[in-house]
Amino acid sequence: MLDLRFVVENRERVLETLRQRGLSVEQVLAQGDPWALDAERRRLLQRVEELRHRQRLAGEEIARRGKAREDASGLKAEMKGVAEEIKELEALLQDVQARLDHVLLLLPNVPDPSVPVGADASANQEVRRVGEPRRFDFTPKAHWDLGPELGILDFDRAAKISGARFAVYFEAGARLERALIQFMLDLHTRQRGYREVIPPYLVTAETLLGTGQLPKFEAELFKTRAGEKDLYLIPTAEVPLTALHRDEILEAADLPRKYVAFTPCFRSEAGSYGQDVRGLIRQHQFHKVELVKLTAPEASLSELESMVADAEEVLKRLQLPYRVIVLCTGDMGFWSAKTYDLEVWLPGQGLYREISSCSTCTDYQSRRSSIRYRPAPKEKPRFVHTLNGSGLAVGRTFIAILENYQQADGSVVIPEALRPYMDGRERITRGQ
């Protein structure tokens, strides 16, 4: 969430952010006016603190008179009234605070000044293109044809077992998926300085509140129930990784903190009916290697650039053509201040498709989650900046390999970088 003080002091900027993101100002303010609520909160708080101070002093006096065997009944009676007044004011305060918190959670992050302003994806800007799309002397197929034909992907049986938006991987398919995971983890841990983590895949509502998925995006999540307990399946490892240091104060020397995790991700994809229904593009369950960094505010933007480079390195080594896009204000995620997408070329579909998204969330998540660091000994703690990025989405990388490395006979050549992870195998062919 945004800093209350920032909101109070930068009313125009906050309203502008809502507009730039294509959100309705009226609709958000209908949930509560943060400026009016804050004024009310201050008024109540001041009064409560004053009474509490009186109560404390009177307590000491009563104790003193008790020892000295003096009468304190009048003071006690008076304090009873004060205690009641405090209770009443606190109830009011709690209500105002709750309403204020509620609105604050619904305000999105303020975009970085370098982000292009625009209403939707059409205002996104291409930053660079890397690699040349290969020329085919035959018509390249889409992975949803290639995979089943090779016997390594089975959507029909997945539908039988679990319904739409699931896939079964067989043999070389399963092996390729596993090789990609291993390859990416090795790259990020050995050469890019990330610490490997296996986090929980089920998290509490509180954790999701900290990263921003709740309360606004509950529909996208799978919720589980076991007895009295509600837990959510993670939509991305960003959630547990960012939450690792919730309620902690880190040392400046510990920054940047860099984590990489391979996890399955679960998304309900509510509201995407009819979109990307074929193939692996949009599944309820998919694999991702996720990068997360906690940094000092000053380092945020440069760390974002280097994170994008980390994700790009995977594509470069797999020799997949891609482009880098900077998302405009209207297309960015709710809690992001700046986002780069990597889009890989998919010849079977003739388009560039998102395969990674790297963002800095500045202090939006760290404030919600209370993740701080101490700039120097004795100094006041400050909120860290949180960054996250896919490094990469494994399923979509799988797609890219199938489509980019397909041969006229329907086989798929395995990129050299992956061969060590597949027993030196060079090619996936039907029936092997």
Added chain:
RNA sequence: GGAGAGGUGGCCGAGUGGUUGAAGGCGCCGGUCUUGAAAACCGGAGACCCGCAAGGGUCCGCAGGUUCAAAUCCUGUCCUCUCCGCCA
């Protein structure tokens, strides 16, 4: 799942309802001593929030309750540990 124990400052650990924001120890910081360090001795310091400051407020897992007053009493809840059962 059953039975029990417990959650206090960076860590360990004491705490009779009222100068206890909290003894003591470890660790930490400063000093004495030493060529330097260690040891020893002396002194200092809880955290967070608001505030330029003075100062104020909050915090003994969390949330309620009793009371003039709660770390201390009551209720609920979460978590941890031990034993038993089950299980990858």
